[in-house]
Amino acid sequence: QCLEKDPSKRFQSMQTMSEALALAAEQESSPADRSLPDDAPPQKTIARKKSFLAPVIFLFVLLLSIVGALQYKCSHENALAQLRQNAGRDYHRHDLKAAIAEARQALALRRAEFWRSDGKSLYTDIQELSCMQLKQRLFQESIPLLEEMVALAKSGNYDLSKEKMAALLSLSFALDQSGRSKEAQPVAARAVAAARAEFGQASHEDFASQLNYGKLLMKLQPSQAQPMLETASDGLMKLGKELEETGEKLAKEAQRLAAMDKFRQALLYYNQARDAAESLGEAGTPRLAQALQALGHCHTNMGENDAGEQWMRRAVTALKRVYGNKDHQIWEAQSALATVLCQQKKFAQAEEVLKPELMLISQVRGPDSLDALFPLDTLIWSFWGQDKLKEEADFQIQGLRIVDKHLSPSHPWYKQQVDSAVKFFGLLPQDETAGQILKRLAKTHAGKK
Numbered sequence: 001q002c003l004e005k006d007p008s009k010r011f012q013s014m015q016t017m018s019e020a021l022a023l024a025a026e027q028e029s030s031p032a033d034r035s036l037p038d039d040a041p042p043q044k045t046i047a048r049k050k051s052f053l054a055p056v057i058f059l060f061v062l063l064l065s066i067v068g069a070l071q072y073k074c075s076h077e078n079a080l081a082q083l084r085q086n087a088g089r090d091y092h093r094h095d096l097k098a099a100i101a102e103a104r105q106a107l108a109l110r111r112a113e114f115w116r117s118d119g120k121s122l123y124t125d126i127q128e129l130s131c132m133q134l135k136q137r138l139f140q141e142s143i144p145l146l147e148e149m150v151a152l153a154k155s156g157n158y159d160l161s162k163e164k165m166a167a168l169l170s171l172s173f174a175l176d177q178s179g180r181s182k183e184a185q186p187v188a189a190r191a192v193a194a195a196r197a198e199f200g201q202a203s204h205e206d207f208a209s210q211l212n213y214g215k216l217l218m219k220l221q222p223s224q225a226q227p228m229l230e231t232a233s234d235g236l237m238k239l240g241k242e243l244e245e246t247g248e249k250l251a252k253e254a255q256r257l258a259a260m261d262k263f264r265q266a267l268l269y270y271n272q273a274r275d276a277a278e279s280l281g282e283a284g285t286p287r288l289a290q291a292l293q294a295l296g297h298c299h300t301n302m303g304e305n306d307a308g309e310q311w312m313r314r315a316v317t318a319l320k321r322v323y324g325n326k327d328h329q330i331w332e333a334q335s336a337l338a339t340v341l342c343q344q345k346k347f348a349q350a351e352e353v354l355k356p357e358l359m360l361i362s363q364v365r366g367p368d369s370l371d372a373l374f375p376l377d378t379l380i381w382s383f384w385g386q387d388k389l390k391e392e393a394d395f396q397i398q399g400l401r402i403v404d405k406h407l408s409p410s411h412p413w414y415k416q417q418v419d420s421a422v423k424f425f426g427l428l429p430q431d432e433t434a435g436q437i438l439k440r441l442a443k444t445h446a447g448k449k
Contacts, residue, residue: 004099007112018252021061025054080109092317096136103129118204123163130170139178145169165194165205169212181219188213207235214409251287254294263298268293286329288375289318293333296340305344326364328371331357334377342378354379370406373413380420396421397441404434 087102153164168191191205210232217225254269274291296311385394
């Protein structure tokens with residue numbers, strides 16, 4: 001009964017389980033249910049056996065119940081983690097329909113937990129689903145979820161006070177987009193009050209919530225909205241300028257320390273620069289990405305490749321939000337991530353990162369673009385790690401074509417690419433140019449794999 005999938009069929013407390021077991025034991029040993037043989041032992045002996053067996057049966061069933069419940073919880077949590085991972089993967093692939101379906105299943109599993117669930121975990125699952133639905137413009141479906149988020153943040157049972165303002169802002173936006181602007185207005189006013197209570201007056205959060213409230217008021221009471229919008233815009237511009245200057249100073253100091261190989265000290269400044277960039281919101285994303293990437297480089301230089309990989313991945317995600325996939329900053333960040341993956345011998349993962357990147361560079365900048373050289377060199381490394389000699393040969397030749405087209409023989413990248421190709425193809429060094437090597441390869445390796 002403890003393993004019933006329907007929660008209503010399970011035991012609701014230890015007392016009800018004990019009562020059920022006692023009743024079962026009584027019915028099992030009742031004289032009315034079975035006749036005693038002629039050579040049965042005296043009644044006192046039977047009573048002793050009854051009194052001994054009942055607790056043994058109870059403990060045995062209780063142990064089985066606990067083991068079963070733990071197994072159920074473990075499989076439940078694994079299924080939940082898998083669904084959340086799939087939803088995140090599909091979201092980043094821009095398959096919002098699949099991501100929403102998986103996020104809904106994950107939330108349903110979270111709600112089905114019969115043990116005491118962490119309120120923060122429930123809040124996070126609701127938040128992820130509501131964000132996906134808002135992006136898909138499913139405003140009506142998002143409103144009940146956002147109302148639940150506000151209730152969770154307001155309850156005070158969990159440390160979610162700082163999330164209250166964000167939940168109220170999202171709820172006011174969903175109501176407004178659903179044509180319920182009058183209902184959205186008081187919610188936006190509550191967001192302003194929550195921002196001031198938690199972050200203080202004239203804070204970035206205060207001005208941001210005022211800006212949202214002012215936009216709603218413009219539809220209903222334009223005369224009141226104008227001064228609020230002006231105050232909020234001026235405040236955000238002033239704060240943004242101050243934060244930008246602070247972040248720039250912090251980043252410069254971090255760069256100075258990193259250049260001196262003082263990576264542990266540089267991390268402190270890069271973390272502060274990251275905080276300053278995050279406070280700027282979307283406008284600070286380029287600086288945030290730079291700080292995240294720099295943090296990744298610092299950890300990598302200290303031999304902490306796992307941490308470096310995580311920061312690099314965050315940098316790539318931040319840059320994609322602003323620039324999409326077709327910008328050189330994205331390509332540089334992805335190449336840096338692939339380098340870290342190769343350093344960890346995660347060659348297949350590095351290949352997965354770099355192949356789509358090189359295809360995009362070819363589409364945007366044309367075939368054999370100089371922008372492709374660094375990712376191509378890292379991709380060759382990943383092929384070497386996987387013993388993919390045919391693929392490595394193809395890209396070695398492409399690397400030679402790129403340097404022959406764009407660089408002079410005195411350039412260090414030119415020499416590096418030539419040396420790599422000579423070594424790979426087992427050629428005798430003859431102080432040749434890339435073009436000459438390509439001609440020699442065309443003759444000696446024609447038709448060979």
